[in-house]
Amino acid sequence: MTESRPTFKRRQLARLLRRLREQARLSIEEAAPLLHFSTAKLSRIERAVNGVDVHAVKSMLDLYGVPGDQWPEIIDMAVRARERGWRHAYGLNDKGYVSMEAEASAVYEYQLGYVPGLLQTEEYARAVIASYRLQRRSRQDVDNQIAVRMRRQARLRDNPPLELQALIDESVLHRPIGGTTLMRTQLAHLVEMSELSNVTLRVLASSTSPHEGLEGSFIVLRFADPKDPDVVFIDHPAGGLHLEKEAQVTACMLTFDHLCSRALGPAESVALLRQVIREL
Structure with a gap:
């Protein structure tokens, strides 16, 4: 098949x-x-x-x-x-993303809606998946998707580790997914993960003037072999969009770099995370 x-x-x-x-x-x-x-x-x-x-x-x-x-x-x-990739053991429809991420050496992710999957706690991930009302899932389906997400995260601690550049809109930090206790735990997890040398976390402050990132989230995957072109992945309710044309990928990376230049630096981002945790 x-x-x-x-x-x-x-x-x-x-x-x-x-x-x-x-x-x-x-x-x-x-x-x-x-x-x-x-x-x-x-x-x-x-x-x-x-x-x-x-x-x-x-x-x-x-x-x-x-x-x-x-x-x-x-x-x-x-x-x-x-x-067949290991994800098939879970019967997961991953929209073609997980197999690409498994081969990638670096992930550049901009998220407008929620914490990136590679940085989610299990409880936060479960709350996010439970919010997908348009897709009926059995409890086993949800458990399988959580298991895949947790396994993906293991690469952040591999040798060599997956490099992650994560850019998160500040609204994500204030969106009450799963309740106060869960959010506090999730934000503390972000602080912990930001201490890894291969993880760079930036927050795009809500006070930032209108920018291209308001058009939506996206991910750029980069591979160790320079002959393998970068790939852009855009998730949407009906599936996943993969972009590989050089002009498209370049446009997304330029947008990512521009948004990073307007975001808080890594240290300032962690300081903001700690502030939000205190205020919860």
Whole structure:
């Protein structure tokens, strides 16, 4: 069964196979019959719409004249592209995000509505998920989503750790999700997480004049391999939007950087968090 959204690994393999074909100076129309594929099938493979087995990948490497010393790495990539991510054990519809985040080396997240998932306590996460009235979930579904969120957070303490640049609108700190006690615990958790060397937390003060961030939240994912382009993810009620065009990603990163320049610095942000905790 194919996934509703190609995994990051499958998309990474698809980009590589297309690049190798182009380097061999073969068009899809020329390469497909030599591989005993239809042009439509080869096109779907290169767009990650369809997966591809290891035997077909070997045929491609042979046809494209790829040196033998490069084969093991590419074949290993093909094997991994067919693996189902750990999140599937939870039956999670993650809108194609979790598999990308799992491969990312850095996350740049701007949140207008709530604490970023990587920084949520279990109780806060449960309260947020319970507020999604448009999506009916069983208790097991909610428990699974919480388990996935907690597992994602473990990467912040891995070696090497996931880098997180989190920018939060001040309104998030005052939104009473789950009650006063829960919010106090969540804000204290933000203070604790901000002490990690790989986590940078900034708060965009409510007194800031109108800015681009009012248009909505977004996440930019960056990967360790410079050949893998940054990806923008935008969550919305009907699904998730993935943007990969360079101009789109650049626009989002420029917006993120601009918002950071207008936000409180990390130390000032923590001071504000402590103040809000005292006032709760």
